[in-house]
Amino acid sequence: MTTRQVIAIGLGVLWGLITRLSLLRVDYRAYPSYPHAYSTHLAFGFIASLMGSVAPVALAEGKFEAVSFLLLTATQFQEIRRMERDKLADLETIELVPRGANYIEGIAEVFEARNYLVMLVAALTSAAFWLGGPWGGVIAGVVLALGAHVLRRDTTIGDVAKVRLGEVRLEGPGVYVEDIFIMNVALPQLRDGISKWAIGVVLEAREDQFINVLHNVGQRQAIVHDVIHVLGNRQDVDTAAFQPMVRKDAESGRIAVYLLPMEQDSERVLQVVSQVPVLSNAKSGAGQGL
Amino acid sequence: MKNQEKKWISACVTVHRQKVRGGIPIFYADDDQEMKSIASLLADVVNGVPHDLGNGVYIVVQH
Known part of the structure; x- marks a missing residue:
């Protein structure tokens, strides 16, 4: 050698x-x-x-x-x-x-x-x-x-979607983020917790080709996992009503994220959601530009 | 995706005896207040979420 x-x-x-x-x-x-x-x-x-x-x-x-x-x-x-x-x-x-x-x-x-x-x-x-x-x-x-x-460097949710806060509303037993239905919660004590702690985030695709990314169920799960991982979770093993959820509006294609983080800072929630990476398998069928 | 969320009704609480029948545990309450407290206890015990059907019937669902 x-x-x-x-x-x-x-x-x-x-x-x-x-x-x-x-x-x-x-x-x-x-x-x-x-x-x-x-x-x-x-x-x-x-x-x-x-x-x-x-x-x-x-x-x-x-x-x-x-x-x-x-x-x-x-x-x-x-x-x-x-x-x-x-x-x-x-x-x-x-x-x-x-x-x-x-x-x-x-x-x-x-x-x-x-x-x-x-x-x-x-x-x-x-x-x-x-x-x-x-x-x-x-x-x-x-x-x-x-x-x-x-x-x-990954493409992030902030690159493909407009991320903004959405008001969490309680209408009878129904929980909504803006006009998107999240779930039905019957008990007043759970509804009190939701009105006190819940934060809603609305995602709108920046271009039509990115809608598929936001609608991908795995991608939506990744969003709630990351936010909860960073900001903590009010949910315990026996309070399923506090589970974070992501629902979509069939008409406009918007996505509503509903969560109850321990850290009650909506600006940070927006920041974390924006930084969630776009998963490579959510990109398939999303067209050019990623 | 289809079966990603498995849900089932584990119990039913109602103030209307005639409205609920069938093969799930049914709890009858005398008034709204009792219905809420039974639903709350049941939900805690079985780790479920109580949902209001809007007709005096609560169901406890496992998510």
Whole structure:
């Protein structure tokens, strides 16, 4: 093994790991938030960047079997997707407000995709060093790591819909957000709680092609899960009437979100709803522009 | 999607004896106040939500 090979692989691994680490920021969804999850994903990131950076060096030496090793690694990354999916699906059974299958699949998909991204950054960095010298390697690493950040940005609900507050009204036993019926609650004490704590949000698609995104049931579940996850929930295991709900108005296609967050701050509710990612499987059939 | 929300009526509380019959637990109350308190207790016990049918009949539904 020559020094040139060592530097090419080392540079690739370094930039691959930096990319993985920067993509592993704990965000408001607080996932993954545990040290063990960190170590698992960093270990996989290390393997991905090692495989990625070895490939161009091996290919340059005429060792074409490197390609089959890349394929082998790709199957391992599908395992990451399964691991994340199984873990989150297991947790669903004890969630008062579940994430929903679409959200889980979306999260699992992102974890898999990020490893491919890391592998690509490592491979291109090491190839750039091999062809363009030390500076080529460093510049390629910086540009690619920044590029990975651009790719990381999700489209959010705020991009596809106008998000505004809607008045929660009680008419007899009926609970409405503006004119959209949410549910029927009979008891006065529950209705008192609702009139005191409930916050309504109305979503209107910015363009017709985005209506499908808002109407996707998985997407709607993801919205309530995220808001409740950030702002807390008044609902307990025995107060199903306080369960957050999302209903649509069949006539106008508007979506009404009804929830009773612990933190009674309607501005923050709007902020969180706007920042909920648009799930990739809710986009299907939504047309161009996402 | 279709069966995502499984719901069933676990009990029925009414002040009108002639309005409710059938295979679910039925509780008869003498007045509105008693109907509300029975519905509230039942809802707490079975973790359901009481709904008002508007004709003097409350149903407790499992969501």
